[in-house]
Amino acid sequence: MKPPATGVVSPGKAGWRLVQRDLRLGLRRPGEWLQPLVFFLVVTTLFPLATSPELSRLRDMAPGALWVAALLSSLLALELLFREDGQDGTLEQLAVSGLPLPWLLLAKTCVHWLMTGLPLVLAGPLVATALGAPYASIPGVFAALLLGSGALSLIGAVGAALTLGLHRGGVLLALLVLPLAVPVLIFGARATSLAIAQDPMTAPMYLLGAIAVLSATLAPLAAAAAVRISLE
């Protein structure tokens, strides 16, 4: 039987196929992918329990609580990004396939964000209202979380690639990703608090957008380099 010809798939088509594959595999085990969302909801619940149920005080805390919880949830979710494919050799196959690895990793990160980040983006504004934010702030909070969670997934991918297969890589992953995620946290929380106060949030949103674009272009390159280093 003739082996399939190599190098005939375009990067675009390969990326799309990878997206479909990852989605299919991910949806087989929905529980795994819902855990970050549950974690997010639990952590944000902890804040009013630990401090005070008074809505005015919660409203002040809401941006910080929301973003710290989102950051921690996305850190937990990062374990899922490369774990399976790293273990069963798929990642290696992608690396030697001759297709551009940054592009393929971007595709993987997008699917990962769809399954772990998007739920947070959808739940976040609702949680904010539970913490005292006005309903009018929902679009603003949504937009900030949209940009921020995307950036977090991309930045996190670099950390996940660097710590691929390492013993107790989870804690180290957090240590590596958190300093790099600080700008996202700062501007995201700022944008959210402006949204809650119903003030114009253009300045931090521009910065968040810049960070998101920068991560989308540079993070896959760094992640690809890191994957190759980890697989050697």
Next chain:
Amino acid sequence: MMQWLSMGGYWMYLWPSYLLTLLVLVLNVGYARRSARLARLEALRRVQGAAAQQGRS
């Protein structure tokens, strides 16, 4: 002399800063030299091990 030591009342902030700096500088020298010494010993041991093997074979 006492006036100089009191640094216009700021001695509580100033001298700890300087002493901490001195401590950090000294510790770094110590650790750097220790690290280099350990590496040297380890390399010598490796080399002697290899030489012994060659002598034997």
Next chain:
Amino acid sequence: MDWTWFHRFGSPPHFYRIAGKLIPWFAWLAALTGVAGLIGGLILAPPDYQQGEGYRIIYVHVPAAVLSTMAYAAMATAAGVGLIWRMNVAHAVAASCAAIGASFTFLALVTGSLWGRPMWGTYWQWDPRLTSELVMLFLYLGYMGLRDAIDDTARADRASAVLALVGVINLPIIHYSVDWWNSLHQGHTLLKFAKPSMPPSMLVPLLLLMLGFVLYFAAIVLVRSRGEVLRRERNARWIAELLGAPS
């Protein structure tokens, strides 16, 4: 341009020998300039109009802060060189910069905090420069943690190199944060070459101490690098010759 000097540096025995010759020079010059700067700063320089004697913390705070970023830049550059040219010596230098860089960052933060308490009334403020300096400390710790977690030296070298390069983005943030944001921290004083804001009697000791710190940093990095180079070398011959072991 003749690049042989660059590639010769990359040769471990060459680097080991040259570094060994440079270290005493750097060390003694560091001590000299340091003592001169200290005498100038603590004794000779006059008290400040606004801050009295308290401003003298500047003489340890600014050198530490400048070196903290300089060490990171050196680490990232060496890491980049090692990654691109696959040079073990460069990776050895990068590894050697981490601990001393983290120390300087810690020192900058603590001395800054001690300076801030009497001057601004607070030990800490979440202003951009302080925060980004703290982030750099975390970057250093992450770098050292990653190196520590990977057993294979080659993989550790290259993975930490990627991390160091990714973290470079923090450096312009630290530097320009006082321009971009209205913050508690003082604006640019030293880099205004046209009209420096400090009188020479105060400025000269500061420059001497900064030079001293740079020389000290170079000496420490060279001492550590020699050890790191040895750890990465499998070829026994030059080690045996240089260290005088029977072969």
